[in-house]
Amino acid sequence: VTVVLLSGGTGGAKLARGLLDVAGDELVVVANTGDDVEMYGAHVSPDPDLVTYWLADRIDARGWGIAGDTFHVMDELRALGVDVWFNLGDRDLAICLQRAQRLGDGLRLTEAIIELTQALGVQARVLPMTDLGVRTRVRTGGEWLGLQEFLIRRAGAGPLEDVTYRGAEQAAPTAEVLTAIRDARAIVIGPSNPILSIAPILALDGMRAALRNADAPVVAVSPIVNGAVLKGPTAICMEWAGQPCSAAGVAAFYGDLIDGLVADEPVAGVAAIMTPTLMDDPTARRRLAEQTLGLAESLGG
């Protein structure tokens, strides 16, 4: 039996940490890999790593990267005149270099990530959504950009003119992901950006069908907290998707894919519980995880 969480970065990763307290090693996080980037000889997987660092209690207070990490490799690259737009800590880089090494050895991305998360002492499973290359790209100001480029170089500033999940229609979820979904007692869509973090997962060949056919209910947690977006370009994404930037908009975006919604504002037309969704400490993360699984349980599974 599993508890499956579909997750992007920060919001989903925090909920993953809460779910770890509640579900322990039943937890399987299916992480978006649409942001993956190859650079510095490394394979950078921002969302799987953010989830992993949260689950390993190694996330830095700044909200990304490894606690207490240094940036000496990037400093030296800058000194050499390299345009270092993606800042990766030294220990973070080691993990990404080792992932590239293992992919070069012939491992699937799933195997490489399982190996790394185990080496980091994570009890839950972190699975990339697919072993194949899916790349989320956005158009802004007439220009197509990779997602991390958009988030970092453009600070995620819009207007958002288009979004594409390149390769997603040709990429299936892995056998590990499909098995976890089939065996789930609850499937949770984390409070990550619906368009940039969750939609790439849903765009995979066969993913929506797998979720529809699962025995477990699908419950989403709204990323809108106190009527606002905590981090990242969710507002312009919702606008691009033609939805209000509210829990109702999130529910409408997911449509009949979800059986329930957890939000801090009332939502009509879907089974919902209303509860504070800010996850700024371990207690809040655990409580939100408990309530989310409570909603799933009440919906039958």
Add this chain to the structure above:
Amino acid sequence: VTVVLLSGGTGGAKLARGLLDVAGDELVVVANTGDDVEMYGAHVSPDPDLVTYWLADRIDARGWGIAGDTFHVMDELRALGVDVWFNLGDRDLAICLQRAQRLGDGLRLTEAIIELTQALGVQARVLPMTDLGVRTRVRTGGEWLGLQEFLIRRAGAGPLEDVTYRGAEQAAPTAEVLTAIRDARAIVIGPSNPILSIAPILALDGMRAALRNADAPVVAVSPIVNGAVLKGPTAICMEWAGQPCSAAGVAAFYGDLIDGLVADEPVAGVAAIMTPTLMDDPTARRRLAEQTLGLAESLGG
């Protein structure tokens, strides 16, 4: 007009630093690349980098790597369970990652190294002996090993059963190397291991002919100091080569390739000057460089 130094690691690199004081930007170091290794997504060039760090006054007191460098990437790789036998500092790694990046961009090794040495503020030119892959391999205990593996994992311990410079006969020196040799007023063979550091350079297709045809005299500096080897497996290498581990053995190994020898012991049968060859401070390095160029000048060129 150039002053050309054929160099391996420590001894040659120290002499390079002395020659920089004397010859300034006339200095062209032709560095052995038979030790190059690809690992951690990086292209590691131990000898060119050792020379570069000496010339940039950034060599660490330990005798390799960059002064004050940290080892956080390697620490994390070890924590992940990787067998880290080649210890590379974080800033050192940045340089090797950037070299791999630029090779991937399509640059020749020569171009990548010139770019890096310029970025590090080195006035002299450091040239890899060739742009092609030459790999020095040694056999010990019946097993063939790459050179860095032999030096690090086996601590350079013999017996040395065989040595090969794989690819050398198919690899020509670069146009930059050949031009530097043609334009030289002095050609110096540095006090590096004759068999493991200098012979790979001499084994290149056309290198001996280029040295023979040069106008400049070729002068070697003996790596034997006070009758002993300061660092590395020179003794077992000389034994394998059938030569005594002495200045006379070094002269015999180079044979008619050299016109003169600098050593701290008398040698018959070759134009030689006898002088202390320990280079443990800037004054000693500069003095030995001056005397070496003095010998070359006296031999005409």
